[in-house]
Amino acid sequence: MKKHTGLLTLSLMLVTPALAGGAGAPATPRPAAACKSIAQIVTTDPNFSTLATAVEAAGLTQTLMSGQYTVFAPTNAAFAKLPSDALAAALNDPALLRSILLYHVVPGKVTAKQVMGLSSAKTAQGGSVLINVMGGKVMIDNATVTKADVMACNGIVHVVDTVLMPAMAAAPAPAPATVTVTTPAPAPAPASTAPAATDIMAIPAMPVGMSGTTTTTTTTTTTTDTTSSTTDTAVSSNTVYDLITTDERFSTLRDLLSDAELNDVLISNDFTVFAPTNEAFAAVDADTLALIASDPETLKAVLTYHVVPGKITADQVAAATQLRSAQGASLNFKLDGTTQMVNEAMVDGAGLEASNGFIYTINQVLLPPDLVLPTATVETTVTTPTVTVTLPAAQSGANITEVLSQPQFSTLLSLVQKAGLVDALVAGDVTIFAPTNDAFAKVPQATLDTLMADMDKLKQVLLFHVVTGRVVDDGLNVAQLRSMEGSSIDLMVDGTGYKVGVRGADGIMGGMVSSRADAGNSVIYPIDSVLIPPTLK
Template sequence: MKKHTGLLTLSLMLATPALAGGAGAPMAPMPAAACKSIAQIVMTDPNFSTLATAVEAAGLGQTLMGGQYTVFAPTNAAFAKLPSDTLAAALNDPAMLRSILLYHVVPGKVTAKQVMTMSSAKTAQGGSVLINVMGGKVMVDNATVTKADVMACNGVVHVVDTVLMPAMAAATPAPVTVTTPAPAPAPMPAPVATAPAATDIMSIPAMPVGMTTTTTTTTTTTTDTAATTTTAATETAVSSNTVYDQLVSDERFSTLRDLLSDAGLTDLLINNEFTIFAPTNDAFAAVDPETLAVIASDPDTLKAVLTYHVVQGKVTGEQVAAATQLRSEQGASLNFKLDGSTQMVNEAMVDGTPVEASNGYIYAINQVLLPPDLVLPTPAADAATTDMATTDAAATTATGTTSTVTVVTLPAAQAGTNITEVLAQPQFSTLLSLVQKAGLVDALMAGDVTIFAPTNDAFAKVPQATLDMLMADNDKLKQVLLFHVVTGRVVDDGLNVAQLRSMEGSSIDLMADGSSYKVGVRSGDAITGGVVASRSDAGNSVIYPIDSVLIPPTMK
């Protein structure tokens, strides 16, 4: 998905804040201490020290002093989840950094109550964030709002636990204008500033979660590295009962422990609250040696596989037993069910009771889990075979997880200028009317999406009682429609995965079927859903007609 960023209109920086007043003589200006601007909140709260550094590096400090904005503010712990090279690259690329930060900003003041009524919000970066309320928690893209309604003089801050990442355009970003409901002078282009000097990622102050600090004397800045190291050692005590410590002390997990170290994930499991579904040594021994060697030799693939076993927060045994699906740190969801008295995670069995650590839980499992969207690196000797149009649709690995091995190219139909033009075709008239009724047109037009679009014939198969229920309940209608939509442009080998994450929040299962695909909800070796045979391009979005209406598993 391409989202365009560029010049930021900063005219609101020049506006003079209005003075409070009433009938009669004007009141005196409100004392500065009465409220803080968004910039001041970010700059003065130690939990936002990384964000503060990024805001300054991007030259957005003055912008967040005025205007009216809503900011989804990532904490230091949120930034700690980013790979260090990704964070360093952003800090040293002003355009990229500005794009990422503006993706966290929504013009105008949007309170938590208002956020909970929204399905998406247009950001100052130009793209839209997706908003879902799941289990009493507000999700913004893949981030959870951990604290809401931190009020500022010029807006509101909602604290999030994950950095929101827009899809970055490869080309030079296009201009974007930030506007607010408040009156403002005529828009002015942002002044061209000299690019800031490279930022040293090691210089960013941080307060990782999971560490306790005891200060015995007044903090003193010193240039003596040795003295600084000694002081830190005497003032900071790290818990010795973290998830990682428990893995190290249990010989059942020695293979997992070594792979976590190779992937650079040890600090993540020490400094944050996580629950890990931990494959035992026997589970890794059951994986095909060549497959395991490919995974272990590629850092990105190894990190993807390992983080697929990790869920954020301390998830108790009762919560696991009650869950049907939890989002992994890798991004794809893990499926849960009870098979009699046996707890299952995907196709793996949980062995024994969970091990509690100071910052999470460990559940031993008997199989290695592979993300449904995982594509293993192709060995150089096999590269010549990757351009096959069609071969076998899928293969089952030693772990029991379905892994696709083919690329099926679907023919593209006539392209349209935008989504509504494509959906204006007669075969989509029912779908278009429902999208309009649900108020989703703007959300679908805000960014690049892929739509598995039921035709009129598909809707004709739906029982009338179900249609009546959807027409009477707009929330359920939105839920069903968004289950057909995936963020980003998914074409060609992008379809060659076992699952895609829908905007509704649940996963859509896919299965190659000759020159087409089946999409829907998997049950055993079959998929209940529709058949995809062609596509229509709508700008940077794409629409696939399907012959059945998909019902999200959360509604069953």
């Protein structure tokens, strides 16, 4: 598992009095604050009113009230970038709308820190979003994350400034397969030979496991002649993890659980957690804690040492002398007068009961007796200066059709018209890497004849040259862009321009971008070669 932990930042956070609750003062137990589901965040924030309408129209409200998801949520301003007729068409087509919305959803909880360590992520729609980090900005496909880590009871919301469009929705192709949300039905549907629809509720969360513990998340359906019952362990909103997430005394523990990818374990199984407070973590030597947090296996070992499988009541804790932790080593229990001790830590107050276990607040971090700290490493950071390329202006126009009507693009325009893509290109803001007539002249005639005879392949090639949104200036200083065809376009600075195409062992095979033409709110870059998508067969 990749880990990108800012050790210095983490150390400073853990010793900050505001995080620790103030100068080591005893923590005062208080009831956990009510948290909101993803659906509630979307429906109660006026910035998401258009998204809320879309979620309701797609029948996904109940889905986003349970389960465990990460949502890249477009604001009203993001939806405003879409042509009104295109938005209206999507709102009136539940299958298309559901496909677009599920393309914004990733199963499981993925924090901003984890997102920045990824290059792509599989969505509930079935496609994958492309992830780029450039100059401190996180790009999801061609959208920028403007606010990260909005925590929900059942996941995380990251706010984006552009609506993400899956390849099938972006291209004027057959409508995407229907995505079905599980709802009670009076009887099974008749057998059909059509492909099975995707059920979002059957998509598993991100795989997680505890060291020394076999973890299984199971959805069981029992059917008899007269009854049918379903048990879904991920639906409860009062799990051990939920209580830890909503109680600010445990904010450090919550973040570390997320770093160790143990969130879903504490949702899907019965556990008892001896939970150190923020003050307990602040009392640990900062360098020691930073070393623990720097190694995923060490962090998981320390955290699971605080966890005992099963629901252990206060009476059972008081009667115990030893209990085996999920990490494998045993915890020692004793009464010191009227104070319950776990190893050398004191249990503070009564336990909190969750739907799948108990939480006991403790004042020290417990370290396994067999813990071996990882060796500290000195990292050398090499800063590569950002190369800014200024492209000279080409002949611009009022719209895409006007620019492509220039003589140098006559072949491209005729192919776009033949493929019926004109309306798709003028429906919203796009970026086109436009091969000139000279570029098409380099393509073997046999290849062109094949494309002209196969409309699907022709559309595939043409849409590989198109990116949703207006990509200019620093937007080109990324390793990849997602094309409307669905594949990634690789980019790199090459002299005074950009090389675009498909990266191979010998570099990027494709064309050169050396100028820029504005076409209304869209932008066109003439290129000297035709780009062939890697998916073309």
